Amino acid sequence: MNARHGLSAQIVQLLRPFWPIVLGGSLLGVVGGASVAGLLAVVNRGLHAPQGDVMSLLLVFGGLCLLILVGSIGADMSANFVGQRIIGSLRTSLAAEILAAPIDQLERYRTHRLIPVLTHDVDTISDFAFYISSFFVSLIIVAGCLVYLAVLSWPMFLVTGFVIIVGSLLQAYARTRGVKGFHAARHSEDELQRHYRSIAEGAKELRMNRQRRHRIYAEQLKGTVERISAVQIESINLFVTARALGTMLFFLVIGIALALRQWLWPDSPASVSSGFVLVLLYMRGPVDQVIGILPALGRAQVAMRRIAELSELFSTPEADLLAPAKPPALEVQSIEMRGVSYAFQQVAGSQPFVLGPIDFRVQRGEIVFIVGENGSGKTTLIKLLLGLYAPQNGVVLRDGAPVTAEDRDDYRQLFTTVFADYYLFEDLLRGPGIVPDVAERYLERLEVAHKVSVEDGVFSTTDLSTGQRKRLALMNAWLEGRPVLVFDEWAADQDPAFRQIFYTELLPDLKRLGKTIIVISHDDRYFGAADRIIRLKQGRIVAHATETTLVTPQPTEIST
Template identity: 30%
Template structure:
């Protein structure tokens, strides 16, 4: 745990200690002054009311301070988790799967947040009970022994139920990952499920089974949690009765002391129950922290996104002996490639040949198992990766289209809308003082054009495209290769594109083919 969090927990501990001290002061005042009254004494009443006002005011102040501390911790947890995702490489995201990360973003962060919120209750209640034991010892050593044993029995019993609840909560959390995976299948495979009743029925049967398992484990966890609460409540009430019985029935103590200790037990009932009831939330938080750690996301402080890196200036990019494997499957085998400034390069290959993997390595999203990338004879590493990526604009085959336009120059935006023949499809609108595209509810080919507009508005000198023209109509495809590529070259933009349009290979400077993890340069005349 970071030092910052430890300091905040120390503050909560000290606040709870003062709270407990004032609570004991109230009990002491009742025992010393109110229970010894022989006649009306209004000053005692006034002092008692003042102590109560002090207790109420301090409790209110403490709640405000603790709420601020807790919510600051929650804010930091959420923002740092998002930063850790942004800092992680693509391979980490692929390994963890989207469903697991979504489950952590929604469920685990909530659990950790609730755990921190309830941790102050645990500290406050536990500390109050602990300090109260000294007061019980001061009142009656004999009754103190009984109370101490009684509280031990309460704690043992409550923790038995909490342990059972913990095991069920852990199972329930495992089932959350499975359910999130089902949700992902439902949304991403919606069209296929809608058109195939047999597949939809199979999916539903699996989902019902997983959802039922989640229901059973969650129900058991809640039942055990409630049992711990009911057990604790009954034992606290039983303890009050036992104190009176021991004092009056067995003569262990006088009525005044017994009454004071009984009142103290009643006073302790709320904070002690609050402390015990908060433990399941803390337990859930611990489980969720372990889940987040299992993701093995890179530390949040790796990159400071508030500071914009400068784009690197380059004249040549060289890949030397790049190899990459997914598990035992070798995808790239000692690939060598040179890209000079201003060149347009096409990459071809069969499905699964490693095209997209090479593409992702080149733009710095995947890290090669061996080999190096050189930018003008300087190795590309953690020190300059962001500068290099700031010189690249990319249109992925599985791109995500943002409505917000980062470039605020409307003239430039409208220019590219016109060039890419999207004038009749999208407009530039102002929303929340930011420029947006009027709509992204378009065909796949048109959405790709908008994604290319976004990339070109970044005004970077290296454009990478993965199968951009694959979803374009024949007329626009011809226009793209004959007109737009020439325009981009005139503007000094280097191009690296995955393409299968052999009809237009003459529009590139070089064509490379990847096969069995090997990369080779294809002569244009040979290709034809």
């Protein structure tokens, strides 16, 4: 399914739950637009009617005003309701798609592209939702006025229709060029988001390096900003020029009508020509309103297309990830990887990294260290073991039974993880049997009780050093009470004293509680804390060390 079909399908899907309101609002809009045309006819007739007809015209005038009021308010309220509900639905559906998207797809999409979709694109559609009701009502009014023009004078209706067609072609050309510009600008906004992340997250490094600071500001960021500005100016100018030409054409039609009046309406009463001019002058407002909204419509179209592309990219979600939470599994005897391999997508100019085939087994209560050089595949192996990546070959087994797509999320609930690039949530989730005051004891044990406390299940602050934040993440892992704990270079940000506490006290304590522990580590002086060591090199297990060989802090490894 291409992006255009995805866009149409998403719009239909968003509108489907609200079709009764959309239908009712459309009917009210038709009533309001037709009433405006009728009101213009009454006004035109009243300009030339005898005195005896004034009271009846006033009654009709009042009735039409009431219909316009009801129709306009009803159409606006229904469009506003549907628009805001659609925005809410869009936000929740995007969040659901991200939560259920395969992790490897999320990692490839990158944050600097994802965040603008969730913020800028959704906000663009939200802004257009405020205009959509007036856009629709203006279209109905224009249609009603055209019907009245046809009643007044068929030849001038054809002239007016021809002018509207010419104006529409101009607008279509401007819209096509403008939307292309909006696409280019939107693509550049992804780059701008990346530059913003660079200056925010790399503030210290940029402060220390004048050359890089100047390059990212003067060359990269300013260049991107100027490119977006230039494209937006060109696109908007196209719409403005087309709008001015359309307005000029309306006055041109009025001038033609007045100049050719004796040939166009030789035997018609004065009410025909005055009505024609009156309707055209009134139509200019709704037409300008429709044309004025077209740039916002173009930006909304670009935003919807980006959202549709995101939805298409994440169109293979895991099933039932957003179903009501079930209690996590409390026991597992063994976890095994048998012939597991995983290959990343190839990057231009390099060979794709391939992990495996991997044969690896963890027994309940073991402490297993996974070691190796940077880029050897340690984190990829962990993600496969955790069920975050699905093996491309081979199988992961839980207690001898294969982990399938249907039960992979249940399998993941066995684990509590602290990744190297972890995210620290402010609220705590306690496992079964964990009482609230246990949290305070853990804070004392982790030597952060003087900096942070737990209030109503929420950390009082997370504005701490990297090492202290990792201790709070460890506390979260402790409180969840799951049978398998995975630490990805957890001790890398700890001071030497607490690093020793982690390896020589905390890990043994967790083992005595019956936990299975898997640690990615470069701390070779503490390898003696492991029951087994798995060494990776270039995506393959090249050596094992078992507890029988752990006679020194750095055990001898036995090649496989």
